[in-house]
Amino acid sequence: MTNTTQPLAIALENCAKTFADGTKALEPLDLAIHAGETVVFLGPSGCGKTTTLRIIAGLEEPDAGGRVLFDGEDVTRLPIEQRNVGMVFQSYALFPNMTVAQNIGYGLRIRKTPAAQIKARVAEMLGMMRIEKLADRRIDQLSGGQRQRVALARAIAVRPRALLLDEPLTALDAKLRDTLRLEIDTLLRSLQITAIYVTHDQAEAMALGDRIVVMEHGRVAQIGKPREIYQRPATRFVAEFIGTMNRLTGATRDGVFSCRAGDLAWAEAPQGASEILFRPEDIRIAESHEQTGLQGIVAAAFFLGDRTRLFVEVGEAQPLVIESTARRDFGHGEAVRLAIDPRGLLVL
Amino acid sequence: MRRDTQRLIFLLLPAGIFFAAFFLLPMARLFFIGGSGKTGWSAYAAILTDANYLNSLFATLSVAAATTFATLVISGISGVFLQRHKFPGNGALVAMLTFPLAFPGVVIGFMVIMLAGRQGLIGQITEFLTGDKLVFAYSLTGLFMGYVYFSIPRTILTVMAAAEKLDPKLEEAARSLGASPWRVVLDVIIPGLKPAFISAGAICFATAVGAFGTAFTLAARINVLPMVIYTEFTLSANIAMAAALSFVLGAATWIVLAVARTAAGSTVAAAG
Numbered sequence: 122m123t124n125t126t127q128p129l130a131i132a133l134e135n136c137a138k139t140f141a142d143g144t145k146a147l148e149p150l151d152l153a154i155h156a157g158e159t160v161v162f163l164g165p166s167g168c169g170k171t172t173t174l175r176i177i178a179g180l181e182e183p184d185a186g187g188r189v190l191f192d193g194e195d196v197t198r199l200p201i202e203q204r205n206v207g208m209v210f211q212s213y214a215l216f217p218n219m220t221v222a223q224n225i226g227y228g229l230r231i232r233k234t235p236a237a238q239i240k241a242r243v244a245e246m247l248g249m250m251r252i253e254k255l256a257d258r259r260i261d262q263l264s265g266g267q268r269q270r271v272a273l274a275r276a277i278a279v280r281p282r283a284l285l286l287d288e289p290l291t292a293l294d295a296k297l298r299d300t301l302r303l304e305i306d307t308l309l310r311s312l313q314i315t316a317i318y319v320t321h322d323q324a325e326a327m328a329l330g331d332r333i334v335v336m337e338h339g340r341v342a343q344i345g346k347p348r349e350i351y352q353r354p355a356t357r358f359v360a361e362f363i364g365t366m367n368r369l370t371g372a373t374r375d376g377v378f379s380c381r382a383g384d385l386a387w388a389e390a391p392q393g394a395s396e397i398l399f400r401p402e403d404i405r406i407a408e409s410h411e412q413t414g415l416q417g418i419v420a421a422a423f424f425l426g427d428r429t430r431l432f433v434e435v436g437e438a439q440p441l442v443i444e445s446t447a448r449r450d451f452g453h454g455e456a457v458r459l460a461i462d463p464r465g466l467l468v469l
Numbered sequence: 470m471r472r473d474t475q476r477l478i479f480l481l482l483p484a485g486i487f488f489a490a491f492f493l494l495p496m497a498r499l500f501f502i503g504g505s506g507k508t509g510w511s512a513y514a515a516i517l518t519d520a521n522y523l524n525s526l527f528a529t530l531s532v533a534a535a536t537t538f539a540t541l542v543i544s545g546i547s548g549v550f551l552q553r554h555k556f557p558g559n560g561a562l563v564a565m566l567t568f569p570l571a572f573p574g575v576v577i578g579f580m581v582i583m584l585a586g587r588q589g590l591i592g593q594i595t596e597f598l599t600g601d602k603l604v605f606a607y608s609l610t611g612l613f614m615g616y617v618y619f620s621i622p623r624t625i626l627t628v629m630a631a632a633e634k635l636d637p638k639l640e641e642a643a644r645s646l647g648a649s650p651w652r653v654v655l656d657v658i659i660p661g662l663k664p665a666f667i668s669a670g671a672i673c674f675a676t677a678v679g680a681f682g683t684a685f686t687l688a689a690r691i692n693v694l695p696m697v698i699y700t701e702f703t704l705s706a707n708i709a710m711a712a713a714l715s716f717v718l719g720a721a722t723w724i725v726l727a728v729a730r731t732a733a734g735s736t737v738a739a740a741g
Contacts, residue, residue: 180641202644214642218660227656228646272642279646 128157129191129282129315131177136187138172138339146172148339149187156192159309159316161330163323165362169339170319171287177317178285179204191282207276211288213268215260221271222247222256228279246274249308266297273308283315290325302328323363327351335359351400357469360398367404367441370396381436384414387463394468401442403465406431407458415459417441422451433457499716506709513713522697522714529694530721532609533677536616537670540624543617544669545662548628549635563629567622574619574682581615581687582606607687615683620676624669631665671726678722694718 131154138147147169154160162170175181176189179201183189189197196204215224222243229239247253250270255263263271269289276284289305290298306329309316320326326333327347335342335350335358343355354360371380373394378385387397407413417435431451432440443459445451504510516522551563569577585591585606595603605611639657648656659666681695688696694714702711 178641178645180644200644201641202647202649205647206645208642208645210638210642212636212638214636214638216639216643216657216660218663227643227648231647231652275642275646285645 128313130154130156130193131283131315131317132188132190132193133173133176133183134188134190136173136176136183136189138169138176138181138187139184146339147176147183150341152334152341152344154315154317157313157315159318159329159331161318161320161326161333162336163320163326163330163333163363164336164342165321167338168336170321170334170336172339173336174285174287174317174319177283178206178208205279205282207279207281207284209269209272209276209284209286209289211291213265213272213292215268215271215275217260219260220256221252221258221260221263224260224271225274225278227275232279242278246278249277250274250304265293266301269293269301270304273305277308277312277314281314283317284309284312286316286318288320289318291320291322298325305329327363335362337362352465354467354469357398360467360469365401365442366398367401368396368398368439369435369437369441382415382417382459385461385463386414387466389463391468396468398467398469399461399465401430401444403462404441404443405460406443406445406447407460411458411460413458413460415461417457417459419451419453419455419457421453424450431457433459435459496716496719499712499719503709503713503716506707506713508709512709513717515710516713516717521692525692525694525697526717526721528609528692529678529718530725532613532616532693533674534725535613536620536677537674539613539617540620540673541628541666541670544621544624544628545659545666548625549632549658549662551625552629552632563625566625569619570622572619574615574680574684575686577615577619578683578686580618581611581683585611585614607691609691611687612684612691612693615687616677616680619680619683620673623672623676627665627669628662631662635661667730671729674726674729675722678718 133150133152135149135151136147137145137149139145150169150173152173162173164170172181176183176187179189179196179199183197187197188195191204201208216227219227225246226239226243229242234242243256244253247256250273252267252270252274255267255271260268260271272289286305290301293301302325309329318325318329327350330347332344333347333350334344337358343350343359345353345355350359351364354363360366369378369380369382369385371378373379373387373390373392376386376388376390378387378390378394378397385397415435417433417440419431420434420440421432423430427446429445429447429451431443431445433443434440441459451457503512506512508515516526547566551559572580583589585604587602587604587606589604589606592602592604595601635658639661640653643653643657644650679695681699684691684693684696685699695718698711698714698718701707701714
């Protein structure tokens with residue numbers, strides 16, 4: 122039994138959304154989502170990511186002039202019940218008056234599928250999510266993780282053309298989040314279904330997305346593969362929203378960037394760069410024999426087991442975050458010399 | 470363990486005293502008075518054998534059931550609507566809907582007469598349109614209308630409070646699975662409102678069974694049980710029969726409500 126129909130390509134053309142009270146939730150947006158791809162909408166609350174998802178789902182209509190295309194066909198005016206998209210919500214939204222099995226079979230029952238086929242499909246879904254034992258439970262007897270598995274099974278059971286997930290892991294505790302994230306990843310890969318995943322958690326976005334759409338104030342800030350977004354952020358907002366970013370301010374002259382922490386040789390430095398950004402993994406505590414012109418004072422050190430996270434004061438607004446794997450203790454107030462890998466430097 | 474039991478008994482005392490004083494003792498007394506007349510215990514049998522009594526018992530329960538059903542449909546639709554669509558005057562409209570609570574049954578009966586009586590609005594309109602005067606105030610239909618009118622305020626606030634707690638995400642989830650708006654009502658909204666429907670419906674049914682003022686005002690061809698009891702008690706001075714009828718009325722209402730409750734409870738498991 123196949124789990125989906127052919128994967129769906131989704132396109133948004135000029136989709137904007139203004140709410141009745143005049144709030145502009147989404148600036149005009151053009152976006153092409155390839156068949157079978159997992160796209161993650163990432164951004165802080167109020168950035169327009171959920172609105173975009175709801176427009177794709179058919180729960181919201183875009184403002185006049187906007188179009189939603191499923192495999193090239195205009196579905197803008199088609200209500201959600203005719204779009205055949207699976208949805209998974211943060212609050213699970215399971216039907217409390219039905220058992221687990223009835224929840225999973227609901228979409229098939231709506232489609233008037235013969236009872237025997239519903240039974241077989243429900244059993245298949247229960248097996249797939251490894252919740253066979255829960256089939257006859259009531260929803261209020263389930264834990265959060267179990268509920269979200271049931272919600273996933275219910276959405277997939279009808280073989281939707283696309284799967285839309287709205288912060289599905291946000292309500293779960295950290296450990297469960299990791300487990301389910303892995304399960305969702307495996308599920309999406311095995312189904313090869315087009316999936317759109319909304320989250321404000323950048324770790325989830327990085328782990329699950331084939332591509333990430335970073336949004337801010339109703340606009341797309343950057344679209345790209347997780348690695349591009351992380352290593353080559355297009356804007357400061359993206360740089361600072363995703364991962365940890367260190368910042369040094371100063372001036373560049375003749376391939377040398379000078380700041381309060383000292384001088385940094387950087388041959389490819391763009392003329393006039395007054396601020397450089399880099400990730401914690403691109404800076405390290407220099408060995409005693411190394412040549413470096415940068416130094417700072419350890420403001421705080423947290424031993425995390427596999428590494429030590431250091432906050433090093435260098436006279437900037439924020440201390441630098443450095444992850445050291447050195448097998449030694451760092452004392453508060455200790456002077457350290459710093460080495461930066463110029464390949465990781467960004468100027469935005 | 471022993472002390473727990475003692476404490477439980479102690480805590481149950483207020484409810485127990487109340488229950489005994491206002492329910493058990495009067496009901497028991499009523500039961501025995503019912504059997505103390507000239508005909509003895511056959512007064513109870515008469516309720517089932519005498520067509521008059523049996524018909525009025527049946528009419529009473531039917532009109533109460535119809536009232537409950539109609540009231541829940543009207544309150545369900547308007548309650549959800551008023552909860553979801555806030556418009557200017559929304560609060561005033563809700564306040565107006567709860568207005569009939571203040572009216573005695575007599576006033577409501579009078580209003581039904583003004584609407585559907587011999588000189589009523591409906592009569593005038595139908596006479597103008599068809600030449601025939603439509604008059605139904607003095608029948609069970611008129612009684613039903615009056616009962617629905619005063620039952621709506623008793624249910625609509627309960628329904629609105631329940632409608633507020635409905636999770637819109639449930640409706641979206643059902644729609645994403647292909648459910649039409651009608652299916653959403655059937656599978657999500659009605660099950661979500663069911664506890665409110667049961668509690669509001671119970672009050673509605675019990676009130677309609679016992680309502681007297683409206684029936685008294687409209688009294689012409691109506692033969693509901695509270696009217697029969699009144700007649701037996703005051704006009705015929707047949708106290709035993711009145712007591713027997715009262716006891717049966719109370720018991721029948723109790724049974725109907727108990728059955729409705731159990732049926733509603735079991736559909737939770739059987740739903741889907």
